[in-house]
Amino acid sequence: MPSIDVRAVTKTFILHNQGGVQLPVLRDVSFQVEAGECVVLDGPSGTGKSTLLKMLYGNYRADSGEIWVRTGEGVEDLVAVHPHRLLQIRRDTIGFVSQFLRVIPRISTWDLVCEPLRRQGVDESRVAARAEALLTRLNLPQSLWSLAPATFSGGEQQRVNIARSLMVEYPILLLDEPTASLDAVNREAVALLIEEARQRGAAVVGIFHDEQLRTRLADRLYALESAR
Amino acid sequence: MRDPILSARGLSREYAPEQGCLAVDLDVWPGEVVGIVGESGSGKSTLLRLLSGQERPDAGSLIFTDRAGQSHDLREASESEIRHLQRTAFGIVHQNPRDGLRLRISAGGNIGERLMGIGARHYGEIRAEASRWLAHVEIDPARIDDLPRHFSGGMQQRLQIARNLVTNPGLVFMDEPTGGLDVSVQARLLDTLKRLVYDLGISVVIVTHDMGVARLLADRLLVMRFGRVIETGLTDQVLDDPQAAYTQQLVASILQVS
Numbered sequence: 001m002p003s004i005d006v007r008a009v010t011k012t013f014i015l016h017n018q019g020g021v022q023l024p025v026l027r028d029v030s031f032q033v034e035a036g037e038c039v040v041l042d043g044p045s046g047t048g049k050s051t052l053l054k055m056l057y058g059n060y061r062a063d064s065g066e067i068w069v070r071t072g073e074g075v076e077d078l079v080a081v082h083p084h085r086l087l088q089i090r091r092d093t094i095g096f097v098s099q100f101l102r103v104i105p106r107i108s109t110w111d112l113v114c115e116p117l118r119r120q121g122v123d124e125s126r127v128a129a130r131a132e133a134l135l136t137r138l139n140l141p142q143s144l145w146s147l148a149p150a151t152f153s154g155g156e157q158q159r160v161n162i163a164r165s166l167m168v169e170y171p172i173l174l175l176d177e178p179t180a181s182l183d184a185v186n187r188e189a190v191a192l193l194i195e196e197a198r199q200r201g202a203a204v205v206g207i208f209h210d211e212q213l214r215t216r217l218a219d220r221l222y223a224l225e226s227a228r
Numbered sequence: 229m230r231d232p233i234l235s236a237r238g239l240s241r242e243y244a245p246e247q248g249c250l251a252v253d254l255d256v257w258p259g260e261v262v263g264i265v266g267e268s269g270s271g272k273s274t275l276l277r278l279l280s281g282q283e284r285p286d287a288g289s290l291i292f293t294d295r296a297g298q299s300h301d302l303r304e305a306s307e308s309e310i311r312h313l314q315r316t317a318f319g320i321v322h323q324n325p326r327d328g329l330r331l332r333i334s335a336g337g338n339i340g341e342r343l344m345g346i347g348a349r350h351y352g353e354i355r356a357e358a359s360r361w362l363a364h365v366e367i368d369p370a371r372i373d374d375l376p377r378h379f380s381g382g383m384q385q386r387l388q389i390a391r392n393l394v395t396n397p398g399l400v401f402m403d404e405p406t407g408g409l410d411v412s413v414q415a416r417l418l419d420t421l422k423r424l425v426y427d428l429g430i431s432v433v434i435v436t437h438d439m440g441v442a443r444l445l446a447d448r449l450l451v452m453r454f455g456r457v458i459e460t461g462l463t464d465q466v467l468d469d470p471q472a473a474y475t476q477q478l479v480a481s482i483l484q485v486s
Contacts, residue, residue: 016473017480058462060469083448083462084257102443106419 001070002032003172003203004056009065009079011051012227025051027227029065035171038194038204038217043224049207052224053174056205057096058086069093069172091119095170097178101149101161109135109152109160110145117167127167134163137189154181159190166193173197175206179213191216231293232257233398233431234279238288241278242455249274250455251288256399261425261432263446263463265439265478271455272435273403279433280320280401281310292317295398315345319392319400319430323407325384329376329391335362336372338391346395361390365420382413386420393424402434406441418444439482443467451475 011026025048033039041049054060056067058078067078071093078086090096095116113135117127135145138159144152149160158181165173175194179187187210194217198204208214214221232255242248249271256262264272277283279290281302290302294317302310314320322328329338339358340348348354359369365386367379376384385405392400405421406414422445425432436442442449442463449466451459451474459472470476 014471016476054468059464061461061465061471083460083465084255084260086462087260087447106415107422 001075003035003037003070004033004205005066005068005075006031006052006056007066007068009052009055009067010063011048011055011060012063024227026055026224029224031222033172033203033205035070035201035203036198037219038198038206039220039222040214040218041205041207041224042221044226047224047226049224050176053096053176053205053207056172056174057090057094059096071171091116092168093170094172094174095165095168096174097162097165097176099158099177099180101157106148108146109140109149112149112160113163113167115167116164120168130167131163134166134193137193138163139186139189155183155186158182159186162190162193166197169197169200169202171202173202173204175204175208177207177209179208179210187213230258233293234433235291235293236279236288237290239275239278239285239290240287241274241283241285243274246454247271248455249278249452252450252457254279254450254457256431256433258398258431259429260447261434261445263442263449264433264435264452265437265442265449266452267437267478270452272437272452274455275452276401276403276433276435280318281305281314282320292399315342316395317397317399319395319397321385321388321392321400321402321405323404325376325381325388328388329384331375331377333375334373335367335376335379335387338376338387339394342391342395357394361394362387364393364424365390366416380413382409382417385409385417389417389421389424393428393430396428397430399431399433402432404436404438405434406436406438414441421445439467439479451478 007030009026009029013023013025015021029052041052043049051060055062062079068075069078071089076089113131114127117130140156140159149157162178179190182190191213194204234256236252236254239252240250242250252275264275266272278285285303292300292302300313336355336358339361340354343354343357359372362369362372367383367386376387379387406417409417434445446463449463450457451466453474459466459475466475467479470479
């Protein structure tokens with residue numbers, strides 16, 4: 001039983017305020033990802049890689065098709081679950097590393113990073129140990145931990161984002177260009193963390209433009225074609 | 229999945245054609261924040277008043293389940309039962325703090341009054357709890373004896389929130405709580421709200437026309453227009469991938485401003 005089973009997913013954006021223009025993005029997309037496998041979404045820009053990744057998180061909605069994921073309670077279809085249940089599935093099962101950090105301005109880096117694990121009710125000493133380990137491995141100096149990331153550089157914000165998204169050892173990990181604004185040292189740190197996630201059995205789906213990283217992490221490429 | 233604490237089906241209250249709130253279905257689960265968005269006149273405030281028992285529906289059903297697991301039919305409940313629930317199980321935060329505060333009694337008194345409403349009698353304990361709550365909402369506890377009319381708008385709003393949360397209600401209703409505040413004051417209030425909601429595990433129904441506020445606070449959204457709910461979903465679904473023409477317009481107009 002795969003961790004992710006996408007069946008005949010179709011997505012068209014309808015721009016009601018631009019004369020009802022229809023933009024077909026995905027047509028009949030089907031693929032599976034096993035536990036411990038890393039699948040990289042491949043294809044020229046405009047083929048819907050990012051859209052598909054967002055649908056695997058339940059952020060964008062599918063017009064038709066099914067997206068089955070293995071959760072603690074069996075398998076569930078993200079297209080059909082109630083939004084309230086989707087929140088729980090995100091909390092416990094699916095991690096998403098986006099390109100940008102979107103947070104409330106005044107919350108400290110430390111609290112931001114700790115939040116996903118605290119939300120699961122994990123003991124504070126374990127939360128702190130994990131946060132410290134991740135922030136250190138991602139080369140975020142301790143002097144920044146108590147500060148809100150609003151004034152950090154793009155690369156620093158990105159690493160806060162990665163630390164936050166990796167706090168929980170999610171069975172499914174979705175990565176949208178996680179190393180886009182990082183230097184070589186930090187790219188390596190992130191690559192190692194992703195490899196570790198895969199080794200512990202996470203099903204990983206990612207978009208990586210960095211050719212080296214792609215070759216290194218991908219067990220398989222899934223090629224998307226233009227739906228237009 | 230636990231059961232919803234508040235469950236509305238076909239809830240309606242029509243003042244005039246397309247004015248009010250029509251056939252709304254809504255569930256609120258423990259610990260979640262539900263946002264109701266839309267323009268003024270869309271019926272969102274009417275819906276909030278119906279849900280919180282401040283107004284009675286013409287049609288539909290509305291069931292609230294308290295912490296003891298007891299169900300209350302809010303459409304059929306007596307006035308005194310509703311007032312009792314509003315005092316013990318609900319919090320209601322008004323847009324204008326002056327509507328939710330008693331301006332002639334001290335800050336500490338505003339908080340303590342709610343505690344006395346649920347049976348607290350020990351003066352020292354009430355005062356200590358009021359002081360603790362002032363600190364929670366980032367008001368200097370040294371101002372416990374000051375009258376709220378000497379507070380800034382942001383402080384008054386934080387005091388109103390403390391007054392509503394001190395009794396640890398399971399469900400809090402908020403109508404544009406950041407409405408009359410400067411942007412910088414808003415951000416601070418939103419932080420405070422987010423933290424309290426998270427620490428206390430309360431459920432919140434919040435009405436706002438501000439998509440930024442919705443994005444930061446709400447887990448789920450209902451979009452209203454002409455009294456009806458036209459779109460629902462997780463907050464990020466509705467804001468990132470809006471389906472209805474009206475929602476797309478609403479989201480697009482917000483992005484242009486910010």
